[in-house]
Amino acid sequence: MLTISSPDFVNNEILPAMFTGEGQNISPALYWTDIPSNTASFAVIMDDPDAPTGLFTHWIIFNIPPESNKLPQAVKTNLLLEDGSMQGKNTAGKIGYYGPYPPPGPAHRYQFHLYAL
Helix, strand or coil, X not given: CCEEECCCCCCCCCCCHHXXXXXCCCCCCEEEECCCCCCCCEEEXXXXXXXXXXXXXXXXXXXXXXXXXXXXXXXXXXXXXXXXXXXXXXXXXXXXXCCCCCCCCCCCCCEEEEEEC
16 A cells, blocks of 8 residues: 655654754655556645635645655755656645644644555
8 A cells, every 4th residue: 555654854743843844844855665567657635624615725736757755855946846747736826845834723634645546
């Protein structure tokens, strides 16, 4: 089963400040294992299902090469990356990673979804 993880944060714990809008606003490193043999590419979406206006998408990156098993920390916010990966617009209307900056109140969950296409 395809599995995603990160050395930069612990699952179900608070996301370190450096990955938020209050910190350096950089993307965390991500790794994946158990890649299906017929994978043509990967896509990753990071979202916040607890945003007051509904689902907030913080990051969309797709066309990640099938031989890849990771994204490095601090992926550039370019539309087209050197390996051919592409990034879409997040809910804020920006290309690339947009770190969380939730309003005061209850904690938000940030989910990383990995798709083998």
